[in-house]
Amino acid sequence: MKKKQLKDDNYKLSNIDQVKVNEILDKYPSNRKASAVIPLLHYVQKKSDGWLPVPELERVAEILDMPYMKVYEVASFYTMFNLKPVGQKLLQLCHTTPCWLRGSDQIEKSIFDTLKIKNGETTHDNMFTLMKVECLGACVNAPILQINDDYYEDLDYKTTKELLNKIKTKKTIKPGSVIGRKSSEPYEENGNKNVTK
Numbered sequence: 001m002k003k004k005q006l007k008d009d010n011y012k013l014s015n016i017d018q019v020k021v022n023e024i025l026d027k028y029p030s031n032r033k034a035s036a037v038i039p040l041l042h043y044v045q046k047k048s049d050g051w052l053p054v055p056e057l058e059r060v061a062e063i064l065d066m067p068y069m070k071v072y073e074v075a076s077f078y079t080m081f082n083l084k085p086v087g088q089k090l091l092q093l094c095h096t097t098p099c100w101l102r103g104s105d106q107i108e109k110s111i112f113d114t115l116k117i118k119n120g121e122t123t124h125d126n127m128f129t130l131m132k133v134e135c136l137g138a139c140v141n142a143p144i145l146q147i148n149d150d151y152y153e154d155l156d157y158k159t160t161k162e163l164l165n166k167i168k169t170k171k172t173i174k175p176g177s178v179i180g181r182k183s184s185e186p187y188e189e190n191g192n193k194n195v196t197k
């Protein structure tokens with residue numbers, strides 16, 4: 001069967017580092033190159049403004065000697081791969097039960113009030129995209145907002161607004177718990193102090 005031609009000749013492929021690609025491939029047996037599909041997609045997405053256009057998926061397929069459709073199946077299954085452009089700051093808001101019980105609706109409202117974007121939307125200046133996602137695996141410090149690669153924890157309406165305004169004004173933000181909780185230690189609701197002796 002003739003191979004389907006998908007290539008877009010006008011697209012300029014992102015600059016990937018062959019040494020880094022080889023490092024990824026070297027972790028898997030040479031006759032099992034397809035095993036590297038997820039780490040390679042992560043790497044290429046990082047180099048490609050945070051999303052994976054068709055030519056980038058084709059390139060991954062070529063490197064791994066896989067059919068394009070198999071690469072597409074992986075990229076379209078996992079929510080961490082973006083098949084549409086995203087803003088410079090990708091806000092992934094967890095809305096699974098523990099985060100929801102701890103106020104993820106208020107975080108969503110704070111994001112809307114501050115940036116005027118809803119789920120799946122990007123701000124006009126292309127700075128922020130909001131995506132609601134399922135459990136980010138940090139329920140113990142719920143509610144959680146992931147901004148690019150970092151987690152921001154124990155958020156509420158006010159602290160989310162402050163966080164976003166800091167990003168907008170190019171101030172430094174510190175990942176982790178915004179109430180100063182160490183790791184996942186317990187804390188007192190009134191006073192926000194760690195209670196571990």
Ligand code: FES
Pocket residue numbers: 094095096097098099100134135136137138139140142143144
């Ligand atoms: S439910 Fe939000 S991190 Fe698990």
